[in-house]
Amino acid sequence: MNTSKPLTCFALSTENHIAHLVLNKPEAMNTMHPTFWRELDEVLTQLHKDNAARVLVISSTGKHFSAGMALDTFSGAITMADESPEGRAAMFDSLTDMQATFTKLETLRIPVVVAIQGGCVGGAVDLVTACCIRYATADAFFCIQEINIGMVADVGTLQRLPKLIPLAVVKELAYTGRRMSAQKAQGYGLVNEVFDTPEATLAAAMQCATEIAAKPPVAIWGTKQVIHYTRDHSVDDSLKQMGWIQGAIWSNRHVMEAVGAMKGKRAADFPALSPLRDFRDLG
Incomplete structure (x- = not known):
């Protein structure tokens, strides 16, 4: 698959019918900003149209999978205009557009397998809950960070997570902003399996993808x-x-x-x- 422009937040490759999308801004903890969102949307749109890949694997680089939304964007490009009802109404359309990108993971024509290491925080939880299969490292953790910065999680976590783990656990995480370990996540069914290292986690994701790609x-x-x-x-x-x-x-x-x-x-x-x-x- 070829994208129209070089990617800055990701690396993308396709081999043996497996597309591999890597978050590759470890120095910024793979945080999500407008360029991240735009590139991800373009990649998913193209993967949906193409037929070279039969499964998508998503992995990351550095200590953490992703620290979620880049906090400086809240005072920059996506500042919400809350001074008027008209400005607040416009939040709906802006938010719907952001939600649609992660929904593309869920509605993609091919399965999505994700390998998670370290922190999976805020918007990263929105992302991984839209995937089909989740593997994680033993040091991985999940955090609904939004409540810790004074807002409601709004890009899919509160809609998808209750369909994956017990409702009372979702409420605990969403109300407190606590971290949930990979071991607890596996016990609740959010994570399929836990591995010692990022390399082993990615190898398991690739093995799963290989098995999927062999099917019709x-x-x-x-x-x-x-x-x-x-x-x-x-x-x-x-x-x-x-x-x-x-x-x-x-x-x-x-x-x-x-x-x-x-x-x-x-x-x-x-x-x-x-x-x-x-x-x-x-x-």
Whole structure:
């Protein structure tokens, strides 16, 4: 995958159908500022359109995964105009735009696996809760930092975290701003597995991604659609949606190829998802 401009906050590579996006501003603890947000949005938009990658791995550099929103941005480019109802109303649209970037992780056509080391703070919790699978180092911790700086977490943590861990735990973290260790996060189900080092954590994420990339991309797409729909709907509605998805993407060839590959102890060969083209770009 090629981005239109060089990235300054990230490094991106794609190999063996695995896209690897690395937060690469360790000197700034990988904090989030307008450039971070813009580049992440552009990368996710392009990954969604392309079909080279079958899974996305996100990792980071330095001591901490990310310290969240860069505090100086609150007095700069994104200062909220709270002097009038009109200015406060404009916060809605600005916030919706920011929320949409992390939602792209959740709605991406491919699964997202994240390797977390050190601090995962504030906006970083918003980011990782929108991912599919989370691995962490033993020294990792999670903190809903927003309450510590006088505000409500507003880019997805309070909406997604209650669907991942017990509600009372979410309330404790959100009300107090306490840190939750990787071990507790694993016990609650937020983290899939904990490893001793960042290298081992990333290796586990890559191994998981390799296994996902070996499966039929359209079946992985369907599985992600069904899991997310089921999370937010009744069993009856979800079973109906399951029927519609299966009826839309079923492939005898894929099933026979998968079975044949298992019997022959070989790698299966499946077609990629079709690339997407924006309607406005046609013609």
